[in-house]
Amino acid sequence: MFARLPESGAEGVVVAIDDVAFEARAGDTVAAALLASGRASSRTSPVSGAARGPFCLMGVCFDCMVTIDGVPNQRACMVAIAAGMRITTQRGAPMPGEGVA
Amino acid sequence: MKIYDVAVVGAGPAGLVAATTTASLGLATIVFDESPSPGGQIYRAVTTTPVRRPELFGQDYSQGAGLVRSFRASGAEYLPATTVWAAARRAEGFDLGISGGRPGTRIGGTFAARALLVASGAIERPLPFPGWTLPGVLTAGAVQGLLKSSALAPSGRVVLAGSGPLLWQVAWQLTNAGVAIDRVLETIPRGRLAEAMRHAPGFMFSTYLARGLELVRTVRRRTSVVEHVAELQARGDGRVEAVRYAVDGEWAEIPADLLVVSHGVVPNVHLPAALGCELEWNADQSAFQPVADAWGGTSAVSVYVAGDVAGIAGARGAEARGRLAALAIANALGRIDVARRDQLAAPAQQALATTLRGRRFLDVLYRPAPAFLRPRGASLVCRCEEVTADSVRDAVRDGAATLHALKAATRCGMGPCQGRSCLGTATEILADELGVDPAVTAPPSIRFPLRPVTLAEFAAWPARVDAEAFVARDEAVL
Numbered sequence: 308m309f310a311r312l313p314e315s316g317a318e319g320v321v322v323a324i325d326d327v328a329f330e331a332r333a334g335d336t337v338a339a340a341l342l343a344s345g346r347a348s349s350r351t352s353p354v355s356g357a358a359r360g361p362f363c364l365m366g367v368c369f370d371c372m373v374t375i376d377g378v379p380n381q382r383a384c385m386v387a388i389a390a391g392m393r394i395t396t397q398r399g400a401p402m403p404g405e406g407v408a
Numbered sequence: 409m410k411i412y413d414v415a416v417v418g419a420g421p422a423g424l425v426a427a428t429t430t431a432s433l434g435l436a437t438i439v440f441d442e443s444p445s446p447g448g449q450i451y452r453a454v455t456t457t458p459v460r461r462p463e464l465f466g467q468d469y470s471q472g473a474g475l476v477r478s479f480r481a482s483g484a485e486y487l488p489a490t491t492v493w494a495a496a497r498r499a500e501g502f503d504l505g506i507s508g509g510r511p512g513t514r515i516g517g518t519f520a521a522r523a524l525l526v527a528s529g530a531i532e533r534p535l536p537f538p539g540w541t542l543p544g545v546l547t548a549g550a551v552q553g554l555l556k557s558s559a560l561a562p563s564g565r566v567v568l569a570g571s572g573p574l575l576w577q578v579a580w581q582l583t584n585a586g587v588a589i590d591r592v593l594e595t596i597p598r599g600r601l602a603e604a605m606r607h608a609p610g611f612m613f614s615t616y617l618a619r620g621l622e623l624v625r626t627v628r629r630r631t632s633v634v635e636h637v638a639e640l641q642a643r644g645d646g647r648v649e650a651v652r653y654a655v656d657g658e659w660a661e662i663p664a665d666l667l668v669v670s671h672g673v674v675p676n677v678h679l680p681a682a683l684g685c686e687l688e689w690n691a692d693q694s695a696f697q698p699v700a701d702a703w704g705g706t707s708a709v710s711v712y713v714a715g716d717v718a719g720i721a722g723a724r725g726a727e728a729r730g731r732l733a734a735l736a737i738a739n740a741l742g743r744i745d746v747a748r749r750d751q752l753a754a755p756a757q758q759a760l761a762t763t764l765r766g767r768r769f770l771d772v773l774y775r776p777a778p779a780f781l782r783p784r785g786a787s788l789v790c791r792c793e794e795v796t797a798d799s800v801r802d803a804v805r806d807g808a809a810t811l812h813a814l815k816a817a818t819r820c821g822m823g824p825c826q827g828r829s830c831l832g833t834a835t836e837i838l839a840d841e842l843g844v845d846p847a848v849t850a851p852p853s854i855r856f857p858l859r860p861v862t863l864a865e866f867a868a869w870p871a872r873v874d875a876e877a878f879v880a881r882d883e884a885v886l
Contacts, residue, residue, distance in 0.1 A: 308564055308665050309542060312585060317458035323597075330559060334458055339558040347543035347647040354794040358646045360543030363552030365449060365548035366442055367531045367676075369824040370541070370789060376510075380824070380860070384550075386510065387444050387489070 309342045322392045331388050338371045338383035340394070349373050349383060350397035373397055382400055412436045414737055415504055416484075417523035417679060420448020421472070421525035422715025422730035429734035431484035433743050438485040438519065440492050440506060446479060447472045448529055448715075449718050450723045453557040462689070464584035465556065466577070467725065475727070489736045494856040494869055495683055501710060503870045507861050516861075518870045523710045523737045526680050526698075527730060530716035531672035532574075533695070534829040535780045536787040536797060539642030540669065541876035548578040548670035561585045567651045569593040569640055572672035572774040573620065576835055580623045583630045591662060592627065593637040593653050595671070597777040602772035603745045607766070614766030615724075638779060671776045671836050675717045681854035683710045686825060689847035693720055695780060695832060696851045704733030712737060720771075721764060728760035756799030782840045783833065790830040792823020800834055804841035811835065811852050824860055827852060 317332035324344055332342035332344050338361040341349050348358040361371040364384040371383040374395040379402070383394070414430045416423045419441035429438040441617075447454040451472025462469055479486075487508065494505030501522035509515035534548045548570070554560040561582065566589050568579055579592055602826065611617055627633070639654040641769045643661075644777040652661045674695035681687055685698040686707040704712040714733040715726035732753055739749040753845075783789065784798040791867040811834055814820050820834050821827035833851045839846040857866065 309554065309560045310561070310563040312459060312559040312561055314460040315458045317559070318461055318497065326647065332458065334453070336455055339554055339560055343560055345559070345582075352541075352794065354792075357541065357794075358543050359541060360647070361546065362532075362541075362550065362791075363532060363547050364553050365531065365558050367828045368534070369826060372824070372854075385442060385489075389510070 308345065308347055311343065320388055320390050322388050322394055324394045325396055335388045336364075336384050337373060337375060337381070337386045337388055337392070337394055340388050341371070341373070341383060341396075344393070346396070348396070351399055353400035356399065374401060409520060410436070411501070412438045412519065412521040413741055414523050414525060414734075415440065415502070415519065415523045416440075416475045416527060417441075418448065418527035418529055418715070418717075419443065419479075419486070419488070420450060420527060420529045420715060420726060421475055422529070422717075422726035422733075423448070423552045424530040425716055425727045425730035426525050426527060426734040427447060428475075428479045428813070429740060431482040433738045435733075435738060435741060435743055437483075438487065438521065440490045440504070441806050442488050442491055442701045444489050446476045446488070449553065451475065452553050457556050458559045459556065465581055471723070475626040475737055491859050491867075492679065493859045493861050495679075496870060503842055505807055505857070505865070505869045506860075507859070507865055516865050516868075518647045522741060523712065523716060524683070525704070525733055525737065526683070526717055527713070527715045527726070528676040528679050528717045529726075530720060531676045531828060532684070533671045533832065534676045534774060534791075535669075535671045536783045536833055537640045537642070537780070538785070538787050538790050539644070539648070541788055542642050542644050544644070544648035544665060545642050545669060548574050548668050549673075551666075551668050552578045552581065555585060556580065561587050562666050562668070563587070565590050565663050566666045566668065567591050567593065567635065567662065567664040568668045568670070569651070569653070570672075571596045571597065571668040571776065572670055573616070573770065574673065575670040576624050576627055578668065578670065579627045579631065583627065586652045589631040590664065592631050592633045593640065593651070593820065594635050595640065595777055595780060596635065596773065597638065598636050599635075600773060600775075600777075604769050607769040607772055611766030611769035613760060616766065616770070623808070623849040638777065641779075671780060672774055673716065673720055675719060676828075677717060677829065678826070678854050678858050680706060680711065680713055680717065681852065682858060683711050685711055685713070687794065687851035689845075689851075690719055691845075691847065692768060693773065694836070694846070695720075696835075702732070703736035704729055705736060710740070721760075724761055724763040728756040729762065731756040732760070743763065781833070782836045787844065789833045789837070790818070790820040790823065792825050792829070793819040793821075795820040795830070797833075797837065800837050801841055804838055809838075809842065810850055811838065813845070814838065814851075819850070826858070827854075
């Protein structure tokens, strides 16, 4: 769905997406890392259970909400990745701490 | 506690130029911006892009680097990755509730400023169609941002749909980056070009004309463009797999891994609306915008607007309006007299007039077709609460005659995006069902907090923390 331009100069940064290591790049937001990892969907809707994924990538739509380091409902597009960050896709409306190992 | 002279919200072209101007005139200036680096959406990641050939974005992109350089040299303070989620009037000026930092280590506090300039820019016009909530359907701005900030380019079968300058610009940039676009589905209705041509004489002098035509010609050479697409659907199981579209009632279906949509941009008015600025309906652009004078002064004392939040006029227009609002603020705060203000303003007024030439032609040509602006059926108007177009229409027929009543009846606008994705469409449907002009419907009532914040942040508002301590922590944590 998305591929890195071959001439991208950014260095690799390893994060965990649903407990699987993924090498993102410096400068990525969490949403960019999710899309780069091949995930179109990052949560399910708490209303119908339908799959949702990053849509606007500018903080408007809230469709890219994920759990980051144990904090649920974070806009993935507004958070810069950091080494070792734990990113968890969401099902419905999680409670704080849910999905944290 | 430090009281700033000017707080600027947004670090796009309007905010950058405004802050540079007020700081250069000796006013204590602070800029809050939700993005991690300056530039706004148009110059997103201009100082940090990993793309080694930024010329693929076009010559305009480099303009942003100059704005950032001047801003950095101006002495204005800058807090990236922060949100202004609340504002309250104090004796003179405002208390601003600020939230930022990383999840788990959130930081925030209250800043005070004598004057407030809102340069919150535009958001993409969210127009519902069946399947638009499927993963793999993204806005043109989203795809452009991924390319600029992360050097991520669409791959697989890529379809673009919609209309407007942004759609063509993104198509051009993607093909420059080597992306193969399977199809561009343009949604301008038949007859619209003739309608827009009435405003063509102005457009003949537009600075956009030559460049715009060349860009469209290049994209047409590189991809297959389908015109007058009247209906659009994204289909797939859990993600987009195909795009269906109709021209003159004839349907076609093409496979797709990514559907990129764009129907232009609309002012991002939540902050000025919550501050009590009166809003007015812009019929050409089909959107609410703050009522503002030629300097960006609003109906709310000491609140100014500049850039696309004040009505869409593009990046160069934003620069000019940022400069004008900054000069008006400097005058209002007693820093410069009226004669000096007018003298400094003249070049910006000239630049604004130049950039606005021919705007009406673009506004009329690219105003979305009624079928997209006023959807019917099962299309989700409210993405958050999953409220369909038909249920909004039913609620109006059942007596919900305002946005407020619609909200209570359907939950349209009550999800985490706080109505940013649906209130424009809800306004159009309301007007459609009531048989009135959207201009006579009441604009949405927006209240603080403008973003979801933690209970701790909410309970602490307005907490008077030392702004300098915040900045120090900001550097440590971000």
